[in-house]
Amino acid sequence: MTTQPQPPAAGPGPDPGLFTWEFAADPYPAYAWLREHAPVYRTRLPSGVEAWLVTRYADARQALADQRLSKNPVHHDEPAHAKGRTGIPGERKAELMTHLLNIDPPDHTRLRRLVSKAFTPRRVAEFAPRVQELTDRLIDGFAGRGRADLIHDFAFPLPIYAICDMLGVPREDQDDFRDWAAMMIRHGRGPRGGVARSVKKMRGYLADLIHRKRQALPVTPDPGEDLISGLIRAFDHGEHLTENEAAAMAFILLFAGFETTVNLIGNGTYALLTHPAQRARLQASLARHERDLLATGVEELLRYDGPVELATWRFATRPVTIGGQHIAPGDPVLVVLAAADRDPERFADPDALDLSRRDNQHLGYGHGIHYCLGAPLARLEGQTALATLLTRLPDLRLAADPADLRWRGGLIMRGLRTLPVEFTPQP
Ligand code: HEM
Numbered sequence: 001m002t003t004q005p006q007p008p009a010a011g012p013g014p015d016p017g018l019f020t021w022e023f024a025a026d027p028y029p030a031y032a033w034l035r036e037h038a039p040v041y042r043t044r045l046p047s048g049v050e051a052w053l054v055t056r057y058a059d060a061r062q063a064l065a066d067q068r069l070s071k072n073p074v075h076h077d078e079p080a081h082a083k084g085r086t087g088i089p090g091e092r093k094a095e096l097m098t099h100l101l102n103i104d105p106p107d108h109t110r111l112r113r114l115v116s117k118a119f120t121p122r123r124v125a126e127f128a129p130r131v132q133e134l135t136d137r138l139i140d141g142f143a144g145r146g147r148a149d150l151i152h153d154f155a156f157p158l159p160i161y162a163i164c165d166m167l168g169v170p171r172e173d174q175d176d177f178r179d180w181a182a183m184m185i186r187h188g189r190g191p192r193g194g195v196a197r198s199v200k201k202m203r204g205y206l207a208d209l210i211h212r213k214r215q216a217l218p219v220t221p222d223p224g225e226d227l228i229s230g231l232i233r234a235f236d237h238g239e240h241l242t243e244n245e246a247a248a249m250a251f252i253l254l255f256a257g258f259e260t261t262v263n264l265i266g267n268g269t270y271a272l273l274t275h276p277a278q279r280a281r282l283q284a285s286l287a288r289h290e291r292d293l294l295a296t297g298v299e300e301l302l303r304y305d306g307p308v309e310l311a312t313w314r315f316a317t318r319p320v321t322i323g324g325q326h327i328a329p330g331d332p333v334l335v336v337l338a339a340a341d342r343d344p345e346r347f348a349d350p351d352a353l354d355l356s357r358r359d360n361q362h363l364g365y366g367h368g369i370h371y372c373l374g375a376p377l378a379r380l381e382g383q384t385a386l387a388t389l390l391t392r393l394p395d396l397r398l399a400a401d402p403a404d405l406r407w408r409g410g411l412i413m414r415g416l417r418t419l420p421v422e423f424t425p426q427p
Contacts, residue, residue, distance in 0.1 A: 019046050024409035027309065028351065031055055031339035040325035045411065051332040052325070053310075053339075057347075057363070059323040060340035065368035066322075069314035069333055070104050076315045077330020099252035101312050101370065108369060114241050115249050115373065118230030124376040127166055131380055134161050135388045143392065146425035147399060149418050151266050154385070156182070159261035162381055163254050168226025169209065177202065181258055185408075202254065207247040214243060227253070257374045263307030263415030264378060265385045268298065270405075270419055271305055272386070273398045275353045282355055283390050291383075297355035298382045303341045303362035304353045309414040311335040311366055337363045338414065393423040 017023065017030045034041050039056045054063050063069060100112060138158055142148040160181045164174045180198040206228075214232050231246045241249065272279040278297075285293040314333045319326065327333060341362045342350040348359075365372035372378065389396060399420040406417045 018043060019409070019411075021409060024407040025405075027338060027414075028342055031336060031342065034336075035339055035343060040323040040327075049332060051313075051334050052322075052327055053334050053336050054322055055336045055339035055343075056323060057340040057343035057345060060335045060337065060363055061367050063314065063322050063333060063335050064311060064363065064366055064370070066320060067105070067369075068316060068318045068320050070317045071102055071108075071312070071314060071370065072104055073102065073313065073315065075317050075330065076313075076332055077328075099248045099255075100373070101252060101256065105369070110239070111241070111245065111249070112369070112373070114234045114239070115231065115253075117234040118227055119253070119373060121376045123166075123225075123227070123230070124380055127162075127377070128380055128384070130165055131158075131162055131384045132388070134158060134165075135384050136392075139388060139392055143426040147420070147422045150269055150389075150421050151262070151416055151419045154389070155262045155265035155269070155419070156185070158265065158385060159258050159381060160254075162261075162377070163257050166227050166377070167206075167250055167253065168213070168228045169205075173205070176205070177254075181254075185259055185262070199251075203247060203251055206250045206254075207243070210243055210246050210250065253374065256372075257377065259413055259415070260307045260374075261378050261381050263413060264298075264302065264382045266416045266419055267305045267307060267414065268301040268382060268386055269389065269396075269421075270398075270402075270416060271301055271353055272390070273396065273421070274402060278353055278355050279390070282386075283394065286387055286391055293355055294383050294387055295379075296357060296360070298379060298386065299360050299362065299364075300353060300355050300357045301382070301386075302364035303347070303357070303360055305414070306338060306341065306362070306364035307413060307415060308364065308366075309336065309338040309410075310412050311337055311363075312370075312412060334411075335363075337366070392426065396421055396423045 017033070018027075023030055034053065034055045039054070039059060041053045041055070042050060043053055044050050054060050100108060100115070103111070135158060138154050142153045148154065157178060160178050161174055164177050165171075169177060180202050183198040184195050210228055210232065213228055228246070228250055231241055231249055234241060272282065282293055282297055311334070314335070316327045316329050316331045316333060318329055321327070322333070341347070341364060344350050347357075365375045365378075399422040400418075405419070408415050408417055
């Protein structure tokens with residue numbers, strides 16, 4: 001964490017301090033500068049699109065809950081030169097338009113209520129033994145080697161297998177998902193071809209699986225307790241999800257729940273390995289079979305260096321004032337969660353990692369009607385992954401200079417490309 005604050009150029013325009021490699025490694029000094037000097041700042045993104053960045057906690061919370069800011073890209077007043085460059089793969093394709101992160105009430109209210117009936121905290125809690133089993137199996141795969149790349153060997157496969165299992169994707173097909181997901185992460189910010197193909201394959205597979213399960217429903221009274229069967233069964237005032245909506249929903253659960261959780265585990269482990277006193281406290285508490293510090297710790301890791309750097313796009317439908325700044329209809333707004341969660345007006349000593357932080361209403365899962373639906377699953381995976389790693393590999397340490405680690409340069413997501421570690425090999 002060495003980058004000096006770079007005063008961004010007066011916007012709009014390319015910002016020397018934003019969206020560079022140095023910024024990707026440590027965006028926090030630039031965010032501190034913005035919070036103090038230009039808390040609602042119009043900038044030109046690397047894609048050429050101009051957007052407002054909201055960096056103070058109070059403004060961010062207000063913006064996330066403001067329903068004059070729509071999630072639907074049809075409200076984007078995109079200049080011709082920037083058409084289609086908002087960086088969301090396939091965002092304008094009709095088949096993806098029905099997912100939760102792209103729609104507003106009343107459609108959002110209806111779909112969210114339906115999916116909430118299937119994706120319940122109870123279903124997630126029942127899934128805990130399976131997450132533990134998956135975690136142990138992945139650690140077994142490298143524990144004997146004494147070294148690993150924790151992104152490739154651990155943080156990456158865990159969430160994809162977990163969500164596939166939860167959805168009810170048969171085990172023999174899960175490696176296909178792993179490959180499609182790898183393609184999406186690898187090319188997420190680059191050429192679109194691979195991403196579009198992977199998205200298409202996932203969507204096609206899920207649509208087919210839903211169709212088969214739906215046909216089996218009348219014949220099989222109990223087609224299984226998986227999430228897809230739950231989505232098919234979900235009723236609300238006599239209303240069903242259509243097959244297309246169920247496929248879009250299954251896809252968004254995968255899409256929203258995958259790279260985020262990879263980065264919670266990756267960023268979280270990295271933060272623990274670079275804060276030895278905090279890590280020692282957590283290890284001591286785990287050795288006493290306590291869970292309190294683990295629970296507050298995972299929340300703090302989300303606040304301190306969470307996976308979602310910026311909340312997904314919002315577009316003003318009417319004139320809105322945020323932090324005294326007038327925002328015109330059609331303007332895109334990006335709420336910078338990573339900046340808001342380090343705001344000294346809200347958090348005491350915000351740049352310090354304190355696993356026992358209590359007053360910690362961070363925005364890492366968003367806020368308002370789009371608050372992360374998968375938060376209970378993310379918590380379960382994050383807590384299980386970190387506790388098991390530290391317990392099974394107690395002398396886990398970084399096998400690279402932090403300055404040599406590469407972060408994925410991107411807009412929405414913040415995460416490491418690799419996380420080389422070493423430890424005493426386990427039999
Ligand atoms: C929404 C963060 C894991 C499913 C969101 C939002 C954030 C977020 C910030 C709101 C975006 C916005 O307002 O623009 C995270 C983080 C995760 C995580 C940090 C992991 C640590 C998951 C998982 C799932 C999931 C595991 C599901 C399996 C969703 C869905 C939405 C959402 C469906 C859209 C909700 C709506 O629009 O009503 N997440 N997420 N997330 N997340 Fe997560």
